[in-house]
Amino acid sequence: xxxxxxxxxxxxxxxxxxxxxxxxxxxxxxxxxxxxxxxxxxxxxxxxxxxxxxxxxxxxxxxxxxxxxxxxxxxxxxxxxxxxxxxxxxxxxxxxxxxxxxxxxxxxxx
Amino acid sequence: xxxxxxxxxxxxxxxxxxxxxxxxxxxxxxxxxxxxxxxxxxxxxxxxxxxxxxxxxxxxxxxxxxxxxxxxxxxxxxxxxxxxxxxxxxxxxxxxxxxxxxxxxxxxxxxxxxxxxxxxxxxxxxxxxxxxxxxxxxxxxxxxxxxxxxxxxxxxxxxxxxxxxxxxxxxxxxxxxxxxxxxxxxxxxxxxxxxxxxxxxxxxxxxxxxxxxxxxxxxxxxxxxxxxxxxxxxxxxxxxxxxxxxxxxxxxxxxxxxxxxxxxxxxxxxxxxxxxxxxxxxxxxxxxxxxxxxxxxxxxxxxxxxxxxxxxxxxx
Amino acid sequence: xxxxxxxxxxxxxxxxxxxxxxxxxxxxxxxxxxxxxxxxxxxxxxxxxxxxxxxxxxxxxxxxxxxxxxxxxxxxxxxxxxxxxxxxxxxxxxxxxxxxxxxxxxxxxxxxxxxxxxxxxxxxxxxxxxxxx
Numbered sequence: 001x002x003x004x005x006x007x008x009x010x011x012x013x014x015x016x017x018x019x020x021x022x023x024x025x026x027x028x029x030x031x032x033x034x035x036x037x038x039x040x041x042x043x044x045x046x047x048x049x050x051x052x053x054x055x056x057x058x059x060x061x062x063x064x065x066x067x068x069x070x071x072x073x074x075x076x077x078x079x080x081x082x083x084x085x086x087x088x089x090x091x092x093x094x095x096x097x098x099x100x101x102x103x104x105x106x107x108x109x110x
Numbered sequence: 111x112x113x114x115x116x117x118x119x120x121x122x123x124x125x126x127x128x129x130x131x132x133x134x135x136x137x138x139x140x141x142x143x144x145x146x147x148x149x150x151x152x153x154x155x156x157x158x159x160x161x162x163x164x165x166x167x168x169x170x171x172x173x174x175x176x177x178x179x180x181x182x183x184x185x186x187x188x189x190x191x192x193x194x195x196x197x198x199x200x201x202x203x204x205x206x207x208x209x210x211x212x213x214x215x216x217x218x219x220x221x222x223x224x225x226x227x228x229x230x231x232x233x234x235x236x237x238x239x240x241x242x243x244x245x246x247x248x249x250x251x252x253x254x255x256x257x258x259x260x261x262x263x264x265x266x267x268x269x270x271x272x273x274x275x276x277x278x279x280x281x282x283x284x285x286x287x288x289x290x291x292x293x294x295x296x297x298x299x300x301x302x303x304x305x306x307x308x309x310x311x312x313x314x315x316x317x318x319x320x321x322x323x324x325x326x327x328x329x330x331x332x333x334x335x336x337x338x339x340x341x342x343x344x345x346x347x348x349x350x351x352x353x354x355x356x357x358x359x360x361x362x363x364x365x366x367x368x369x370x371x372x373x374x375x376x377x378x379x380x381x382x383x384x385x386x387x388x389x390x391x392x393x394x395x396x397x398x399x400x401x402x403x404x405x406x407x408x409x410x411x412x413x414x415x416x417x418x419x420x421x422x423x424x425x426x
Numbered sequence: 427x428x429x430x431x432x433x434x435x436x437x438x439x440x441x442x443x444x445x446x447x448x449x450x451x452x453x454x455x456x457x458x459x460x461x462x463x464x465x466x467x468x469x470x471x472x473x474x475x476x477x478x479x480x481x482x483x484x485x486x487x488x489x490x491x492x493x494x495x496x497x498x499x500x501x502x503x504x505x506x507x508x509x510x511x512x513x514x515x516x517x518x519x520x521x522x523x524x525x526x527x528x529x530x531x532x533x534x535x536x537x538x539x540x541x542x543x544x545x546x547x548x549x550x551x552x553x554x555x556x557x558x559x
Contacts, residue, residue, distance in 0.1 A: 023416075031294070056371070056416070056417065057247070057249040057298075057367065058249060060249065061249045061294035061295065061296065062294055064293065064294060064296065064340075064343055065292070065293035065294035068293045068343075069293065092317060092318070092319060092320070093298065093317035093339070093340045094316070094317045094337055094338050094339035094340060095317070095339065095340065095343070097337070097339070098339060098343065098344070137460050137463060137464070138460060141458075141459060141460045144459075163459060163463075166459060166460055166463050167463045167466070167467070170460075170463045170464050170466075170467045170536070171467060174467070174532040174535065174536065175532075177532075177535050178518050178519065178531065178532060178535075181518045181531070182518050182519050185518065185519075
């Protein structure tokens with residue numbers, strides 16, 4: 001199982017759709033793709049994780065690194081569509097207080 | 111060529127084995143074959159010659175690939191040797207000394223998923239009065255994790271003077287890691303300090319899996335929730351600590367996410383598996399409980415663990 | 427006695443000419459079929475490197491016939507970008523990402539010796555020799 005990311009730019013806002021399993025083995029590809037994103041001042045980036053069905057701490061590291069870079073370059077990162085499981089991961093690690101995170105409402109309703 | 115038998119082919123196979131052992135390249139093998147054919151069927155050689163020469167040309171390149179492969183295999187063996195040495199160094203460097211105390215039973219198990227362990231446990235104790243324990247997990251596995259962990263260990267060792275203060279320990283280690291490693295590297299840590307005489311356990315967490323407290327009196331588990339950011343994300347982070355009172359036969363179970371995260375069987379509640387097992391076997395020693403927990407979780411996950419596995423149990 | 431002849435590498439078809447020259451010289455010197463094929467493959471690799479990375483260069487073939495030794499010498503010269511880290515390109519698996527066998531380490535194994543002189547921005551001279559035994 002691999003992980004992919006597709007980008008779409010709508011009204012100067014960048015949307016990234018992540019899909020697959022993020023672990024030690026698949027992580028480097030995703031890291032490269034996120035590192036290639038050019039962050040300009042004030043750019044809003046929304047990463048949709050609703051199709052991520054597994055993520056370990058290495059995956060977490062990639063998003064934190066991306067978040068920190070965005071912070072330095074005055075961009076904005078928001079993570080959306082987190083499953084309960086991912087939500088818990090971000091809560092335990094204290095990252096949910098730091099980063100802009102939105103849970104997947106569809107998952108919660110189920 | 112007409113009466114080719116299976117016996118002949120078997121002999122040829124054995125011969126091939128010898129050729130490979132002696133590192134004879136494929137183009138030479140074809141050349142030997144060509145010469146043999148030439149001796150046996152000299153009349154047909156005029157027609158066959160170009161075909162054989164063509165094959166030799168092609169095989170020269172295969173031979174090159176074959177030799178490169180051999181050389182890469184040797185290189186790999188060298189790397190493995192270095193890795194083995196590094197693993198041994200890490201084992202010595204990051205060896206955990208489990209203290210032996212009169213009034214508190216301590217158990218620990220830490221099993222790496224790969225050669226190098228990304229989990230680390232550090233104990234401090236001051237005679238029989240205080241016992242502190244740090245359970246840490248570095249993001250990522252293998253060599254990078256092990257290198258980062260050495261830093262954590264030495265950071266902890268310099269904090270002997272302050273080991274009774276969980277918040278302070280986390281704050282200092284956080285700054286050490288934040289300065290020392292890149293953005294995607296960080297560490298989670300659960301830090302607890304037990305005042306053995308007063309039976310007070312104070313703890314703080316930096317993005318770590320919550321620990322469990324089993325209260326014997328209530329025959330019930332309590333989660334030791336403590337919110338705090340992972341170490342190494344932001345340089346100025348504050349950590350709050352909490353306290354609980356420990357009573358006779360109470361247990362504290364600290365672990366890394368390798369224990370609680372089930373990758374295959376998502377539907378299983380790992381906390382339930384852990385609490386049920388411990389409740390049923392609470393009469394065992396702390397070390398026996400650790401061992402049992404490892405066996406059970408290994409079984410539940412079909413003997414395929416995905417992360418370093420570490421459990422520390424304190425039993426009053 | 428040394429006979430020297432050379433082929434200029436400009437188009438891909440010049441690689442074929444260099445191969446042909448090398449094979450003829452190797453044959454004339456007395457190399458067997460398999461060694462002829464090895465020498466030709468080595469020349470092919472060197473000529474291809476020129477064609478791909480330097481676009482223009484020369485493959486010179488020397489046939490050395492002394493009383494004590496006979497050898498073929500292949501000299502590939504170009505004024506291309508040069509090689510920044512020679513040690514690195516001589517590592518197996520570097521230029522091929524493992525297992526294609528091509529590249530300079532492969533050439534070295536086909537021949538007996540390989541010598542590289544390269545200045546970044548000025549060009550590269552590679553000298554490969556093979557003795558007749």
